[in-house]
Amino acid sequence: MAAVSKQPPGELDQLDPNFGGDALTLKPESYLSMVWRRFRRHKLAMAGLCFLILMYFVAVFAPYIATQSYRHTDPPNRLQPPSGEHWMGTDHIGRDLFSRVIWGSQISLSVGFVAAGVAVVLGTVIGAVAGYFGGVIDNLLMRFTEIVMSFPTFFLLITIVSIVERSIFNIMLVIGFTSWPGLARMVRGQFLSLREQEFVLAARALGGSNARIIFRHILPNAMAPVIVSATLRIGGAILTESGLSFLGLGVQEPFPSWGNIINGGRTFLRQAPWICAFPGIFIFLTVLSFNYVGDGLRDALDPRLKD
């Protein structure tokens, strides 16, 4: 499908510029613009995308948006309800919650992004190598995948987190290391069917190395489900991180993440419910957006679904 876009524009569509725009269009539509056109029709996915762009903007410009530093304490003004001065109120040592939630977006979003990235790279490489080479390599890699899959994910996660130093970077890695097996299996399945096709044979006949065939020829054709799963995984990783941080096993104070702000507010749920309420809304909307964007991408990228 990607090959279609490389065709040079024909003569005909230069003759009559008004001719394009319907089913008879002669100028071939590029793959990306087709995906984008189909994605735009999914209203909730578009809404999700807008929200995520806004959130990333907030995260990048957090130092300018937050009204205070995330570690600025003001004990006399502790547990203040939301007001004009403190939009989301203050926590038990008088830190401005709005600022902490904004700074927290930086941490929560990057943990989600990097953790999903680690999982996608690991899952794709392991799945691709297993599916491409088959035989003993496939057998070994898939047994290993099954072993990792057999552990109850959250148990395994808290086990590893309990023995490593709980830095933000380690949290990212651990979430990534525990969430790649599903993806590896999926990529392997794709490779098993793609490697039998003629273009792989052609590439091999032309003397392409294994690495080149895997990454330049087959992988681009297997990318659609990987992109969808990567999108969903970012949301999943944000949820996992918030769960870990809520248990006190994730991002550590004084660094704010949405999960550990809620953990800090738990003791004060009775007097100051806003401490828990606001970060949760952000987690919820962000994860929901990722899920809708993933759903929209799934529909837009699926070649079997025609317009």
Add this chain to the structure above:
Amino acid sequence: MLNYVIRRLLQMIPLLIGISIINFGIMHLAPGDPVLLLTERNAPPEEVARIRALYGLDDPIYVQYFHWLKQILKGDFGRSFVDGRPVIDHIMDRLPYTLYLNFIVMIIIYALAIPVGNISALRQYSWFDHVVTFFAFLGQALPSFWFALMLIYAVGIKSDWLPIAGVGTIGVTLKRHGLWTVLVDRAKHLILPVTVISLGSMAGITRYMRSSMLEVIRQDYIRTARAKGLPEKVVIRKHALKNAMLPIVTLFGMELPILFSGSVIIETIFSWPGLGLLSIRAVFQRDYMIVMALNMIGAFLMVLGNFLSDILYVLVDPRIKYL
């Protein structure tokens, strides 16, 4: 069939060995000497050495591994580093509570998800389907701990409707208050945790049921059933439903590890004295014997669950030939 079962069982052995090696490996990468947990801070070196020998911690690592493996094959998971009680006793104390909670959740989830998923599929793109899809997305994106805290605030703190922690009110006993009071008290304690867990895990099964049903009603044999003039009710109930339920049946196998593993987060929030709470306490106290046992049992049940769902699949679906 017997051949298939035996082959499938044999496949589990290398998997379980791999799991045990990784599990053991992770625990031995752990920093911090467990012996220091077991001894007094100022214990003399001889005492430390004695304890080390007692737990076999001075053997080479592969000797320790085989020793540990031999023990767990006998069902002995060692003793807690913290209080010296056998790990299996700790687990048996907590297991009933986790099973009790998860069993009720499981019944509720399936009782709701199966009909809802079916109706959703049969009336694809109706308002009902849209509402169900919306709630499925909601349930998957909602952080369970946040939802739990908000519920606790709304019905447990703001208005005193429901108890927010524990399995039952302390002091409410069969002897003193009679069966009915105890049952009502237990049920009230269940409402919040069950609601939170169900909302989170119903989404997946509902979507699964829906897509399975959608797949089936597009099949030729459904068209045939309709073409020969059968009433729609019969087509759905006799021809479609049976086939659409096949993938769901295999999910029951996967319920086995879920029943056991419980929810760390939910049990923590609602102070539910199950395995989730045990695991988080063990993790914080670095009680590696308990952590290792829970991981091992959890993984074993996952492998067993996979096995059961494969067998179930072959049993319920005559189209599948066991090779």
